Amino acid sequence: MENIKIAFCGTRGIPAAYGGFETAVDEITKKIIVQNQGTDCYIFCRSHSGKIIEDDFEGRKRIFIKGSDNRKLDTFLSSINTGLYLLKNRKKFDYVFWFNNANFFGILLTKIAGIPMAINTDGLEWRRAKWSLPFKAFYFLSSFLICLICRNLISDSISIQTYYKKRFFKKTKFIPYGSVNIPNEFDLSDQMSILAKHGVEYGKFYLQITRFEPDNLPLAIVKAFSETNLYKEGYKFILIGYKDSTKYSQEIMKLHNQSGVYIFPANYNIKELHILRKSAYCYVHGNSVGGTNPALLEAMISCKRVMAIDGPFSKEVLGPQLGNYFKETTLKEDFLKSQLMNDQSLGMSIRIKEKYNWDEVSLAYLSLAERSKVQNNYSKNIKGDFLELD
Known part of the structure; x- marks a missing residue:
């Protein structure tokens, strides 16, 4: 050519x-x-x-x-x-x-x-x-x-x-x-090391990886999780994305190490993030403004379950059969409903390969x-x- x-x-x-x-x-x-x-x-x-x-x-x-x-x-x-x-x-x-x-x-x-x-x-x-x-x-x-x-x-x-x-x-x-092509194979020792680094057990934590901006709802999401008392049942919430000190991010950081919420800096290590997604009970996607969001696609590649903001962009990507949708006003109840979700990893993987x-x-x-x-x-x-x- x-x-x-x-x-x-x-x-x-x-x-x-x-x-x-x-x-x-x-x-x-x-x-x-x-x-x-x-x-x-x-x-x-x-x-x-x-x-x-x-x-x-x-x-x-x-x-x-x-x-x-x-x-x-x-x-x-x-x-x-x-x-x-x-x-x-x-x-x-x-x-x-x-x-x-x-x-x-x-x-x-x-x-x-x-x-x-x-x-x-x-x-x-x-x-x-x-x-x-x-x-x-x-x-x-x-x-x-x-x-x-x-x-x-x-x-x-x-x-x-x-x-x-x-x-x-x-x-x-x-x-x-x-969608990023992430290899599914990783060493058990790497998985154990990364889980230990974040203080979590396999399948016993919720995960959100996002920039700390109001439209991504990290503050509302961690507040709602802390109100559910799921931490008393051994669940934790891992929020990754802290980068700059702003008034909004400072409000989020106040919840660190409270009621099972743990907050970590922004992380661009593909392997480490993949292992965290693969090990999480559920990924929480709060990006409410924008088109096709890469964070949701990456979650669908690796995670077993996804809770996503109820909106046209999430529904377009997940489709009618996958994920649980939440509203900001009912987040606490939606967290509790997520405990009834089945493993949807196969369906999400198929949709990613077909569409993205x-x-x-x-x-x-x-x-x-x-x-x-x-x-x-x-x-x-x-x-x-x-x-x-x-």
């Missing part, structure tokens, strides 16, 4: 050590360079250095762009600097994928540069409780404007796709998230870039209307 140069922008970069989009870019680009060896993948990463640094990383090219030490300004500044780089080096790239509408200024600069692109819109960020009203307004307006100026938008959830069609009258392309496959996800992204390349070549050689992309 013809050589294609694709840029992946808007994330913190690789190796993935933050969230879902970083993992997505890592997995998609690893697959693409195998599926089409004529493709060069450029991944824009964030740096606090003023210098632009480029290197090679596991067959892909990284470009480090300056962000900001201020978390609230990091996305805005890095997106502008990424957009300026693309504008200056517009002939270097055949296609650009942006992730997250909050990168509006970089997306706008890419439009000005005339480089074909697609945007993965992310979830409905303006519904997140953590954001101030000005940011919510900015995010909503950015999403609206992106729908006007960009032809190709990607939704990783049918629910998000439906929302964009109804709210913005915009058709998007559905490309789901993929990185090979198919990466092929869908590659197809968008290849079709744009064909269209551009066609337009250079034949006068007339462009071929329309879906």
Whole structure:
């Protein structure tokens, strides 16, 4: 196939050590360079250095762009600097994928540069409780404007796709998230060591792995668990994800070592997290805003049972037959009901393999870039209307 140069922008970069989009870019680009060896993948990463640094990383090219030490300004500044780089080096790239509408200024600069692109819109960020009203307004307006100026938008959830069609009258392309391929085999000694490290017994603890943000409900969930008295029956609740000291995270930390609740720092060790999921009685998924959430997919790969927030995104991923759904207002009762759940690991594993496959996800992204390349070549050689992309 013809050589294609694709840029992946808007994330913190690789190796993935933050969230879902970083993992997505890592997995998609690893697959693409195998599926089409004529493709060069450029991944824009964030740096606090003023210098632009480029290197090679596991067959892909990284470009480090300056962000900001201020978390609230990091996305805005890095997106502008990424957009300026693309504008200056517009002939270097055949296609650009942006992730997250909050990168509006970089997306706008890419439009000005005339480089074909697609945007993965992310979830409905303006519904997140953590954001101030000005940011919510900015995010909503950015999403609206992106729908006007960009032809190709990607939704990783049918629910998000439906929302964009109804709210913005915009058709998007559905490309789901993929699930990480985690080997099921591990040494018993490793399992015993990791369980001991967290002070739990096999099958006697609930688990949540999440960022400490209100929309993920970690505070409400651990409060409800402590009210159930399940700890008196030997159950514990392990919450993993503490990273930054905020007013919200401090409220959560007050519950550490209370009524069976134990809180641990953010952990990116795939093997260790897999063993914890595999050993837990039940995984609790509280992410209430967003599309297809990677934490839920990872739980379905490894866990025996899943309690998930009652909402369209959870139901889309789990389907009608799997998981137990909870409401924030009835969490205590829902915890008690979870004690009656059967082992659903086989059903969840089958659904993951059928619906959320990185090979198919990466092929869908590659197809968008290849079709744009064909269209551009066609337009250079034949006068007339462009071929329309879906």
